[in-house]
Amino acid sequence: AQGLGFILVGIHFLTLEFGARMFGMHNPGIGVYRPNDNPLLDWLQTWGRLRSNKSMLDRKDLKGMVKALKSGELIWYAPDHDYGPRASVFVPLFAVDQAATTSGTWMLARMSKACIIPFVPRRKPDGKGYELIILPAEYSPPLESAEATAAWMNKIVEQCIMMAPEQYMWLHRRFKTRPEGVASRY
Structure with a gap:
C-alpha cells in the first residue's frame, strides 16, 4: 500500500473520542462522521475533533x-x-446470522486500494489508564463482493470488541435493520 492511504478502522467504544484524539496527536488524519442535526453541537464536535486532526468528512x-x-x-x-x-x-x-453491515468498507477498499488498520482504544483492564491497540495492517481484504468484505470486516469487529466487550457502545442498536420478513430484535 506504499503511496496509498490508510483506513484506520475505529470501532465504537466508549473511549472512541479519546482514542481518536490520542492517535491524531501523533498521526493526524481525516475523520469520517455523521454531522449532528443540531448545528451548534455539530460545530462543537467538529471543533474538538479538528484540534488533533486535519479535517472531517x-x-x-x-x-x-x-x-x-x-x-x-x-x-x-x-x-x-x-x-x-x-x-x-x-x-x-x-450470533446474529444476518446483521446489517455497511457496504462502505467494500466500496472504499475497492476504489482506493488503501491499507486497512484496525485499532482499539480502551481503558486498561486494571482501570489505571488507557491504551491504543493497533492490530496488524490488512493489505488485501476480500473484494469479490460487498458481502465478502463485510463478513471479513465483521470478523475484525468481533475481534476488536472481544478485547473490551464491556467498553463497546452496545446502546447503538447495532441490529435494528432486519431482512424483509424477519422480526425486530428490539
Whole structure:
C-alpha cells in the first residue's frame, strides 16, 4: 500500500473520542462522521475533533474519502454501524446470522486500494489508564463482493470488541435493520 492511504478502522467504544484524539496527536488524519442535526453541537464536535486532526468528512462523502486515500491520507472510519437496508448487506456478526453491515468498507477498499488498520482504544483492564491497540495492517481484504468484505470486516469487529466487550457502545442498536420478513430484535 506504499503511496496509498490508510483506513484506520475505529470501532465504537466508549473511549472512541479519546482514542481518536490520542492517535491524531501523533498521526493526524481525516475523520469520517455523521454531522449532528443540531448545528451548534455539530460545530462543537467538529471543533474538538479538528484540534488533533486535519479535517472531517461527512460519512456520505465517498468521493472525498477515496480522493483523500488516493492522496496518501489516513482516514478514521467506523464500519460497525447499521446504516439501513439501502447502504448495507446482511452478514454474520457474533450470533446474529444476518446483521446489517455497511457496504462502505467494500466500496472504499475497492476504489482506493488503501491499507486497512484496525485499532482499539480502551481503558486498561486494571482501570489505571488507557491504551491504543493497533492490530496488524490488512493489505488485501476480500473484494469479490460487498458481502465478502463485510463478513471479513465483521470478523475484525468481533475481534476488536472481544478485547473490551464491556467498553463497546452496545446502546447503538447495532441490529435494528432486519431482512424483509424477519422480526425486530428490539
